[in-house]
Amino acid sequence: MEPGSTEYNLSMRVRWDGTPDVAALGAALSGVVARHEVLRTRLVAGAEGVPYQVIDEPAPFPLPVVDVSGSTDPAQAVRELAAADAQVPFDLSTGPLIRATLLRAGQGEHVLVVALHHVVFDEWSDSVFHRELMALYEAFRAGESDPLPPLEVQYADYAVWQRQWLQGDALERQLSYWRDRLSGAAELDLPLDRPRPPVRSSAGATMGIDIPDDVADGLRELSRECGVSMFMTLLSAYAVLLGRYAGSDDVVVGTPVANRNRAETEGLIGFFVNTLVMRTDLSGDPSFREVLRRVRETALGAYAHQDVPFEQVVEALVSERDRSRTPLFQALFNYDFVEGGSFESGSGDDEVDAKFDLRLVLSDSGARLGAEFEYSTALFDAATVKRLGGHLVTLLSAVAADAGQRVGALPVLSAGEREVLAQEWNAPSVDVPAVGGVHELIAERAVAVPDALAV
Structure with missing residues (x-):
């Protein structure tokens, strides 16, 4: 409920080939918003400051059209406007929590920019939104009626189900699992490029990683074997990789789950996603295959206790908040499988709101594996994250080639880095200055630069 914050803004861009029917598109957007109550929901603070939901009646959805075709670089103008729109905060109490703008970049070139607040939308919702928007647009453009079947339930129904079920013994069983699982977990102490600020900054950027197709294929084969x-x-x-960087055999990361365990929720837009905490035990220098076994056991246990919201886990386990870092974990892991999907590696120039110190996003199309790091620019330089990405690729290559290796023996350095380490940093001999002692070197330096500060 932080006023003015854009940390949880989401932005989508839909490219339109040809010239869209603006009236039909506006009607389609109105139809999606009317269909899903959550897109008409506001969060209003009650008398004691506790927010409650207010669902507004359906109304025509505004769709302004902005023509940037006269710009020197229309494509750049589109990117700048979309980025600027993503930084406009939503007011959760007054709403609406969704807005859209149609940008005209040229003849037959249009981009629909949609911004939403994360409280009413998650990654699963994205596919539902696109599917229903296109179905309604095509129908309305052809002069037909709404082709979508009515929804049996709404997001508010799910919220009621969750509150009714997740209480008493059911809630305590779930929380007890997380207390036992995360007791004594270590903080991820990665080497940073600068001191951690006392209050966590959301300033961030992205860095794309190229994973060779043969490495991805080897990892898929390993997964099947194990x-x-x-x-x-x-x-x-x-x-x-994180354990190697942090010098720790106790590694804790977070990962999102769709949390749509009832069939009725699969066609709904809303914030269902939950965050699970995965604690990996690397003690005893196990083989990578043994790590796979341990992670599988951890993941299955987490899935069986995924119903309790992450916020309640934090409340139950964290007695004192540290404003300099996120609670329970500081690194996030995202894996998305979209068969037949396509993606491009980021250049590293994209600025984002970083919700964690480090986030690894992997997109698997079944044919290719794309990867991207999202990182806090308050903590890391781009060069550091680029090097981290190279180490990840080296590690994945080694695992795909021989998963029987112990984790302590798995390489992370590139061939070039190993050569520098072996040949330049550990040269067999160096020329020693012909002096009688260190004091002569100091005196010689003082004569050469008499005005330099002595530390």
Whole structure:
């Protein structure tokens, strides 16, 4: 409920080939918003400051059209306007929590920019939104009626189900699991490029990573051999890499889950996603195959106790908040499988709101594996994260080649880095100055630069 914050703003861009029917598109947007109560919901603070939901009646959805075709660089103008729109905060109490603008970049070139607040939308909702928007647009453009079947339930119904079920013994069983699982967990102490600020900054950027197709194929084959999912294999590698950087055999990361366990929720837009905390035990220098077994056991246990909201886990386990870092974990792991999907590696120039110190996003199309780091620019330089990405690729390559290696023996340095380490930093001999002692070197330096400060 932080006024003026844009940390939880979401932004989508839909490219339109040809010239869209603006009236039909506006009607389609109105139809989606009317269909899903959550997109007409506001959060209003009650007498004691506790927010409650207010659902507004359906109304025509405004769709302004902005023509940037006369700009020197229309494509850049589109990017700048979309980025600026994403930084406009939502007022949760007055709403609405969704807005859209149609940008005209040229003849037959249009981009629909949609911004939403995360409190009413998650990643699963994205596919529901696109599917229903296109179905309604095509129908309305053809002069037909709404083709979508009515929804049996709404997001508010799910919220009621969750409150009714997740209380008493059911809630305590779930919380007890997380207390036992996370007791004594270590904070992830990664080497930083600058001191951690006393209050966590959301300033961030992204860095794309190229994972060779043969490495991705090897990881898929390893997953099949070991009876684990690709998610578990990649999470294991991420934990090993973070453990190596932090010098720790106790690695804790977070990961989102769709949390749509009832069939009725699959067609709904709303914030269902929950965050699970995955604690990986790397003690005893196990083989990577053994790490896979441990991660599989951890993941299955977490899935069985995924119903309790992350915020309640934090409330139950964290007695004193540290404003300099996120509670329970500081690194997030995202794995998305979209068969036949396409993606491009980011250049590292994109500025984002970083919700964690470090976030690894992996997109698997079944044919290719794309990866991107999202990181806090208050903590890391781009060069550091680029090097981290290279180490991840080296580690994944080694795992795909031989998962029987112990984690302590798995390489992370590139061939070039190993050569520098072996040849330049550990040269067999160096020329020693012909002096009688260190004091002569100091005196010689003082003569050469008499005005330099002595520390």
